[in-house]
Amino acid sequence: MSRRRVDLASVEAGALLVVVAFLLCMCVPPVRATPAGAGVTEFPGFHGELPSKHYAGYITVGHGQQNRHLYYYLATSERNPTLDPVVIWINGGPACSGFSAFHHSIGPFKIEYSHVHIKDNPRVTTNPYSWTKMASLLLVDSPAGAGYSYAENEDDYITNDTNRVVDLYDFLSKWFAEYTEFQSNPFYVAGCSYSGVLVPVLAQEILQRNEESYGMKINFKGYSLCNPAVDVDIENNAHVPYAFRMGLISDELFQSLVTTCNGKYWNSSSPSCQGNMEQFYMQIKGINMEHILCPPCRYKMGINKEFMEYDSGQMFERISKTSEHGLECHDQEQALQKLFDPKLGREKLHAKQTEVSGTWKRCPNHIQYTRDILTLTEYHLNVTSKGYRVFFYSGDHSLLVPFTATMEWLKKLNFKETEKWHPWFVENQIAGYSMRYGSNILFATIKGAGHVPSDYLPFEAFVAYQRWLDGANSLW
Incomplete structure (x- = not known):
């Protein structure tokens, strides 16, 4: 007889438990899934x-006659949407559509840039480097007036950082109430450029609301920012030394700037400094601030010589006559509008028609936006002091917000350097350089990249x- 004895009573009890569990499941209604339609x-x-399940719609924020309808698009993780983080992307601008990043860098689709689309509609393909390979990606058109979002009152198109953060938290609390299945997932806030003004403030707002004894609890874990706006003075004063390091201005002009400006290049009251700054701007005139090696709107390195096809033999003539944008910026601006503005595109994406939400533009100009939060240090300190994870990363060829500005600002936080400046690698090649600070702060450069590294x-x-998202505290 086998030494492993079968306990028939245990088997029968186990079978009974299975039956009971099945009957209970039949009686208990399932957890509410995503909103119908x-x-x-x-x-x-x-x-x-x-490539995965996608959802779209509107969340209404505000109250009374001040209703603002914020459009969102959710692309769930292609890996494990049940467990993977949810990342909300806050677009910069400060008032540009979330679909800008969705198509140019982090989303599951990208425009086929091997063609310049003049006559035909733009063609879209999958993005092998989409963040949906590791997370569910939530985009929101914010503030009202950006992208498909709209307001019922014209006064709501006049806004600022503070009001926008209030709306974003209101949006999130209502969004999670509709998408309850994601409430337990780790939640991160992400953005680039001007989003540096919004992301840490929103993070602080989430934590403060979480500490209240009532209301929605968001499973916040941290935030990330690339080439972020963090301090007006530091950002603007970084341009001169960065331009000198990158060989954009002469030694003679730099030394004269150092002498006359005494480290305050921006908004100086010194006439001699102001005169030298005029020379500085003349010497960098024509430089693409977002990537100093590339023409405007080009997302690939300026040395790239890939063959490009055109869908019209009269391409240049058509562009010059029909587009307000040049060839370099055609796909960034007009191709996106061809995708998202037409009636059929709106219907596919559950967006309101033009009569309601207005013409779709990547960065509309009818929004009157004021920056009213000029420095973000206290917000970062409030969040990082509680141990939440933070990742700053910068394309090292951006003049708009140089990586040196971010590093200068990080010094002011007075966190201990737990890992000194060192290279990090992708496929045995140096991909950039990294530093690690106390309080879970990681900083990295992306070697050769511009203002939004993913572009x-x-x-x-x-x-x-x-x-970083998968939990690493270093990029080694």
């Missing part, structure tokens, strides 16, 4: 099955972000 099955310009070097930026 929110599912997206087609995406403008894309042919084929979507220029998507693979390296993807690897860095995945390593």
Whole structure:
């Protein structure tokens, strides 16, 4: 007889438990899933099955006659949407559509830039470096008036940082109430550029609301920012020394600036400094501030010589006559409008028609926006002092917000350097340099990238972000 004895009573008891569990499941209603009618099955310009489940719609914030309807788009994780983090992307601008980042860097789709789309509609393909490979990605058009979002009152198109953060938290609390299945997922806030003004303030707002004894609890874990706006003085004073380090101005002019400006290059009251700054701006005139090696709107390195096809033999003539944008910026501006403004594209994405939400533009100019939060240090300190994870990363060829400005600002936080400046690698190649600070702060450069690193070097930026999001405290 076998030494392993079968306990028939245990087997029968186990079978009974299975039956009881099954009956209970039949009686208990399932947890409410995503809102009815929110599912997206087609995406403008894309042919084929979507890489994961997508949802879109509106969340109304405000009250009374001040209702603002914020459009959102959720692309769930292609890996494990049940457990993977939810990342909300706060777009910069300060008032640009979330679909800008969705198509140019981090989303599951990208425009086929091997073609310049003049006559035909833009063609869209999948992005192998989409953040949806590691997380569910939530985009929101904020503030009202950006992208598909709209307000019922014209006065609501006059806004600022403080009001926008209030709306964003209101949006999140209501969004999680509708998408309850994501409430337990780790939650991160992300953005680039001007979003540096909003992300830490929103993070602080989430933590303060979480500490209240009532209301929605968001499973906040941390935030990330690339080439972020963090302090007006530091950002603007960084331009001169960065331009000198990158060989954009002469030694003679730099030494004269150092002597006459005494480290305060921006907003100086010294006439001699102001005169030298005029010379400075003359010497960098024509430089693409977002990537000093590239022409405007080009997301690939300026040395790239890839063959490009055109869908019209009269391309240059058509562009000059029909587009307010030049060839370099055509796909960034007009191609996106061709995708998202037409009636059919709006219907696929559950967006309101033009009569309600207005013409779709990447960065509309009818929003009157004021920056009213000029320095973010206290907000970062409030969040990082509680141990939440933070990742700052910068394209090292951005003049708009140089990586040196972020490093200078980090010094002012007075956190201990737990890892000194060192290279980090992708496929045995140096992809950038990194430092680690106390309070879970990680900083990295993306070597050769511009203002939004994912736009220029998507693979390296993807690897860095995945390593951090998956829990690594270093990019080694």
